[in-house]
Amino acid sequence: MKLVVLALPAFISALLSSASPVHSHEKKALATVYRQCIAPKTVALTFDDGPFNYEADIVDALDAAGVKGTFFLNGKNYRCIYEAIAVAALQKAYKSGHQIASHTWAHLDLTELSASQITSEMQRTNTALQKVVGVTPAFVRPPFGSTNNNVRTVAASLNQTVALWNLDTEDWDGRSAKQIIAAYDSFSRGNPNSSIVSLGHSPLDVTAHQVLPSVISSLKQKGYTFVTFAECVGSNTPYLTIAKPGTRDNTWRC
Ligand SMILES: *[C@@H]1O[C@H](CO)[C@@H](O)[C@H](O)[C@H]1NC(C)=O
Ligand SMILES: *[C@@H]1O[C@H](CO)[C@@H](O)[C@H](O)[C@H]1NC(C)=O
Secondary structure, three states, rough: OOHHHHHHHHHHHHHHHHHHHHHHHHHHOOOOOEEOOOOEEEEEEEEEOOOOOOHHHHHHHHHHHHOEEEEOOEEEOEEEOOOOOHHHHHHHHHHHHEEEEOOOOOOOOOHHHHHHHHHHHHHHHHEEEEEEEEEEEOEEEEHHHHHHHHOOOHHHOOOOOEEOOOOEHHHHHOOHHHHHHHHHHHHHHHOOOEEEEEEEEEOOOHHHHHHHHHHHHHHHHHHEEEEOOHHOOHHHHHHHHEOOOOOOOOOOOO
């Protein structure tokens, strides 16, 4: 009897010690991944891969139509985020109420990187957006939409949520304005009650100058409500921190 009483706790403790490392690994927080909005018939227009030449023009087109969009920005892709033209465009977008979000630093496929490299790609962009705009983005879109549990674990460790899309306009693949406009039309006909999170690219002339007025007026006619990505997923927290932008110094370089 005494032996059994002694043996039982030993057995349990052996079980626990072998199980606990796996258990704690599995319990690492994973960032939520969103591909669509919570409410039907809402639309989040999103623009990846800036800054380049046209963010300010996109802001003008959105403002003229009275709708908000979301920019997922790289630190160094088409242009360095610290260049004066980029700083001005991003501050303008933020002041006009458009959402500023992260597309990570150098547009790498995060699933091919180590956890510390993923952290660096995300953190460096957050730091740049703190300096340039004054905010830490709560949402991050992995380049190519390429995500896995490592990416989600790092995003969660930075308190960020992963933002994907459900309508790829394929503007990145050389589509004409007519084809891009048709992609919105076809999606909304095929999924009349769905939300739309559209993927467009702000460095593309076609997206900045030929698509938006037509798409926005058509979606308005169909009864869609325009939202930022944060609003789209029911969050009132687009930013983890909000402060004044920094002052240019010798750390503002790519
Ligand atoms: C994430 O949020 C927690 C809880 O609010 C906070 O303690 C931590 O500092 C945050 N981490 C980052 C990187 O912002
Ligand atoms: C869309 O919603 C309307 C109104 O709720 C409903 O009558 C219609 O059947 C729905 N259409 C589809 C394709 O689900």
